[in-house]
Amino acid sequence: RRIGFTGGEPFLRGDLETIVNYSRSKGIFTGITSNGILAVTEQRILEQLDLLILSLDGPPSVQDLHRGKGAYHAVVELLERLPSEKLALSCVLYAQSLEHIDHVLDLAKRFSVRLHVQPVAAITLMNNQVDNYLPEKEMYEQVIDYLIEVHDQVPLLNSVSSLRYLRAHPYQEPIACPAGKIFFRISANGSLYSCYRQENDAGISIVEHGLDEALYRVHEPVCSGCTIADGVELSRIHQLNLGALVHAFRVA
Numbered sequence: 204r205r206i207g208f209t210g211g212e213p214f215l216r217g218d219l220e221t222i223v224n225y226s227r228s229k230g231i232f233t234g235i236t237s238n239g240i241l242a243v244t245e246q247r248i249l250e251q252l253d254l255l256i257l258s259l260d261g262p263p264s265v266q267d268l269h270r271g272k273g274a275y276h277a278v279v280e281l282l283e284r285l286p287s288e289k290l291a292l293s294c295v296l297y298a299q300s301l302e303h304i305d306h307v308l309d310l311a312k313r314f315s316v317r318l319h320v321q322p323v324a325a326i327t328l329m330n331n332q333v334d335n336y337l338p339e340k341e342m343y344e345q346v347i348d349y350l351i352e353v354h355d356q357v358p359l360l361n362s363v364s365s366l367r368y369l370r371a372h373p374y375q376e377p378i379a380c381p382a383g384k385i386f387f388r389i390s391a392n393g394s395l396y397s398c399y400r401q402e403n404d405a406g407i408s409i410v411e412h413g414l415d416e417a418l419y420r421v422h423e424p425v426c427s428g429c430t431i432a433d434g435v436e437l438s439r440i441h442q443l444n445l446g447a448l449v450h451a452f453r454v455a
Contacts, residue, residue, distance in 0.1 A: 204232065207256075212237060220245070234255065236258065237257060238257070238277070252289065269299070292311055295321060299336070312358065351366050360432070360436070361432055361436065362450035365436050368435055378438045379441065380397075382434060394406030395407045395414075
């Protein structure tokens with residue numbers, strides 16, 4: 204069993220240590236996704252975590268602009284302090300980050316930390332500046348092709364099969380998605396969704412219906428395509444894609 208706390212920024216919660224400790228007490232593999240800024244001062248929480256996923260999109264000029272002042276320094280500090288097996292990096296490919304992919308790859312290799320990449324999606328941008336982030340398709344495809352080329356030389360969590368699928372963004376074909384079957388999302392108000400990309404729809408309240416009933420009633424995702432790296436990877440594995448299965452064993 205696994206649970207991952209995401210945001211926003213999970214370390215903004217004053218009760219996060221209590222939540223993490225409770226999750227661990229139930230024998231659940233517990234992770235947090237963070238920009239790192241607040242995480243650097245929360246040593247007791249970090250010691251309890253099984254996995255800390257740090258958002259890293261590029262050097263300070265990119266990272267601090269889009270993730271918050273001091274975010275780059277915080278990520279590097281945590282890479283230096285924590286064991287590599289407790290860490291992973293997450294890189295979002297948007298217009299300003301594409302040209303810095305080598306910087307992110309170099310840090311991943313330097314600290315022997317696993318990395319996954321995924322394209323920016325308009326649905327995740329909570330503002331009206333979508334066009335400022337969406338990359339030119341040709342440059343985006345070149346970066347994906349480059350990642351495929353160097354795949355065996357860098358600690359990428361994305362399989363080649365998944366990278367090829369993500370290369371078609373934003374024109375991917377629908378995939379056989381296991382969302383709502385082997386993973387799901389619970390929002391802060393207790394609403395359950397098959398996937399966080401479904402949060403524009405009405406969720407099923409765990410508070411009102413209980414977890415078992417909510418899982419039974421959760422809506423299956425209806426997507427034109429997927430941009431979530433983990434979702435695409437799990438879909439490939441669920442479909443018994445040989446390349447994805449072999450890669451999963453290698454990075455496990």
